[in-house]
Amino acid sequence: MATPHIEAKEMDIAKVVLMPGDPLRAKYIAETYLEDVTQFNNVRNMFGFTGTYKGKRISVMGSGMGMPSIGIYSYELFKFYDIDAIIRIGSAGAYTADLKLFDIVLADDAWSESSFALAQSGEASAVMKPSAELNTLIKETAASINKTVHENRIHSSDVFYHESNVDGHEEFYSKHGCVCVEMESFALFHNANILGKKAACLLTISDSLVTSEVTTAEQRQNSFNEMMEIALESAIKI
Numbered sequence: 001m002a003t004p005h006i007e008a009k010e011m012d013i014a015k016v017v018l019m020p021g022d023p024l025r026a027k028y029i030a031e032t033y034l035e036d037v038t039q040f041n042n043v044r045n046m047f048g049f050t051g052t053y054k055g056k057r058i059s060v061m062g063s064g065m066g067m068p069s070i071g072i073y074s075y076e077l078f079k080f081y082d083i084d085a086i087i088r089i090g091s092a093g094a095y096t097a098d099l100k101l102f103d104i105v106l107a108d109d110a111w112s113e114s115s116f117a118l119a120q121s122g123e124a125s126a127v128m129k130p131s132a133e134l135n136t137l138i139k140e141t142a143a144s145i146n147k148t149v150h151e152n153r154i155h156s157s158d159v160f161y162h163e164s165n166v167d168g169h170e171e172f173y174s175k176h177g178c179v180c181v182e183m184e185s186f187a188l189f190h191n192a193n194i195l196g197k198k199a200a201c202l203l204t205i206s207d208s209l210v211t212s213e214v215t216t217a218e219q220r221q222n223s224f225n226e227m228m229e230i231a232l233e234s235a236i237k238i
């Protein structure tokens with residue numbers, strides 16, 4: 001059974017999917033952490049892989065950037081492949097000086113100016129919640145392997161590059177309490193909620209809108225590894 005965007009058969013995809021924005025990062029995770037890997041999707045180069053981690057079947061697939069893209073992939077995975085849970089593992093820009101490069105944020109909820117939920121189902125709320133059960137599991141797992149996660153509200157933005165006449169990072173923090181920005185979780189959480197599935201989001205701070213610091217490619221690689229390990233160790237307990 002294929003969809004317009006995923007060519008896999010239902011059995012090809014595990015019940016838990018880790019989902020970075022970048023399909024090449026999905027490939028890296030499969031090559032670095034999984035055993036007995038098979039590739040289940042190649043459509044549009046949005047690579048998806050299934051393998052085992054510590055003996056448990058796990059899938060990893062790119063989402064692309066932005067809510068329309070993760071909206072399509074997460075809907076198809078939940079609805080047509082009947083997967084149980086998606087853990088997004090992404091990068092984010094810090095809105096506060098308290099968040100340093102490489103810090104890991106677990107989305108407590110996602111605020112957005114996006115019309116995704118309104119257009120998709122008439123849901124007018126500007127805040128979408130992840131699975132409380134998954135968040136508890138991720139926090140407990142991170143603590144058990146001595147990793148720190150900051151559980152905070154995040155901003156899911158439709159826009160990467162803003163002009164100076166609209167609200168900037170100071171306002172997103174002061175008006176809405178968002179500590180960092182990414183571009184997908186609001187839609188992911190909405191889809192999980194309307195379809196009765198579970199979703200969560202881990203983010204690594206890749207740059208700071210406060211200090212203008214940015215990570216190098218090598219630093220991003222290493223810090224992403226910590227987040228990947230928390231996600232993988234959590235995924236095998238779902």
Ligand SMILES: O=P(O)(O)O[C@H]1O[C@H](CO)[C@@H](O)[C@H]1O
Nearest residue numbers: 020021022065090091182183
């Ligand atoms: O690193 P990923 O998961 O792609 O996440 C962030 O990076 C992209 C922007 O550079 C957006 O997709 C944003 O959400």
Ligand SMILES: O=c1cc[nH]c(=O)[nH]1
Nearest residue numbers: 091092093181182183
């Ligand atoms: O969406 C994103 C992701 C990382 N850094 C940003 O500034 N924005």
